[in-house]
Amino acid sequence: MTRFIPDRFILALLGTVVLASLLPAQGEAAVVTGWASTVALTLLFFLHGARLPLEAVLAGIRRPGLHAMIVLSTFVLFPLLGLGLHAAAPQLLPPDLWAGVLFVCMLSSTVQSSIAFTSVAGGNVPAALCAATLSNVAGVFVTPALVTLFMHRSGATGGLEEVEKVMAQLLLPFVLGSLSRPLIGAWAARNKKLVGLVDRGSILIAVYAAFGAAVVQGIWKLFAPEQLVVLLVIEGALLAVVMLTMMGASRLAGFSREDEIALVFCGSKKSLASGVPMAAVLFGAQAGVMILPLMFFHQMQLMVCAVLAKRYAAKGAEERDAATVNLSAHPKPTV
Known part of the structure; x- marks a missing residue:
């Protein structure tokens, strides 16, 4: 049952949401909180740039097919599914929640959990x-472009002006962090x-800061509980379709079991660290x-991937045991 219990960070997030709901920052406090959020996010992307190894990006040249499928899943399949579902049944969710679902579909993959589940x-x-x-490097460019292209009509964003904000507040710190990697990369690793x-x-x-502002505007009065249940169902369907599609595409392409695992876990994730x-x-x-x-999708993907990773690991162990038994039953002849 432990795999279904939210991890400590999710619990901290829920606690933050509760705090913002009960004691939202208002007036001058909201201004200070907004500045603190901007500084914190700038630092966050600076450290992201300092930690991501350039060698890993360059190594992608060796497996172009695998990485192309992961990029297509993250930035093409997910958005197409979200946009298609929204076009087919816009009445399932209020416009604001649909905008949130589409935003999730346009985000980059995770780093830590993708690697962790692939390893397990x-x-x-x-x-x-x-x-x-x-995926994370591309997301700094691709996500704002997708949002501008597909979501600006709903008034969710101001178009190219918002892309400029991303460049100034997120991309610039990321680039500076990457450039400083020779100086602080070892410190960050330690x-x-x-x-x-x-x-x-x-x-x-x-x-x-975000939830406090939303609470002041009445976010908890906007959505009924049944609408949040529908949201969970929609996100669960999106996650399931993408995972099954990646499994099928991997086997059609003749990928090894190890590559299939990397494809499924990297191609189905969405990053909370980049999304916020x-x-x-x-x-x-x-x-x-x-x-x-x-937040809903993040916790859901962790629970589903935890179960799937253990099944992959168990199946791999069974295959190795079967191969060992077969080798023992039919030893190679000695010359």
Whole structure:
């Protein structure tokens, strides 16, 4: 049952949402919180740039087919599914929640959990590292472009002006962090716990600021409980379709079991760490509504991937045991 219990970070997020709901920042406090969120997110992307190894990006040249499928799943399949479902049944959710679902579909993949689940399942960890790195680097450019292209008509974003904000507040710190990697990369590697604490703290500050602003605007009066249940069903359907599609595509392409695992876990994830700051920059006062579907999807993907990773690992162990038994029963003849 432990795999169905939210991890500590999700519990911290829920606690932050509760705090923002009960004690939202208002007036001058809201201004200070907004500045604190901006500084924290700038630091977050600076550290992202300092930590992501350039070697992993360059290594992607060795497996172009695998990485191309992961990119297509993350930035093409997911958005097409979300847009198609919205076009087919717009009445299932209020417009604001649909906007949040579409935003989730346009985000990059995760890094840490993709690699962790690929490792647990016995998959191609170097490929997962490379794919997750490429996805996060591409997401800084691709996600704002997709949002501008497909969501500006609903008034969720201001178009190219919002892309400029992303460039200034997220991309520039990311590039500066990458350039400083020779100077601070080793320090970041030695202090993973401290860097991880800064990461999580930055996200919690951003969530508090976004949800506090949304609470002041009456976010909890906007959606009925049954609408949130429908949201969970829709996100679960999206996750299932993408995972099954990646499994089928991997086998049609003749990928190894290890590559299939990397494809399934990297191609089906959406990054909370990138999504929260991206929402804060792209959507401003609407960021709280955008983050709500993302938090639901994040916890759902962790639970589903935990179960799937253990099944992959168990199947791999069974195949190795069967191969060992077969080899013992039919030893190679000696010359």
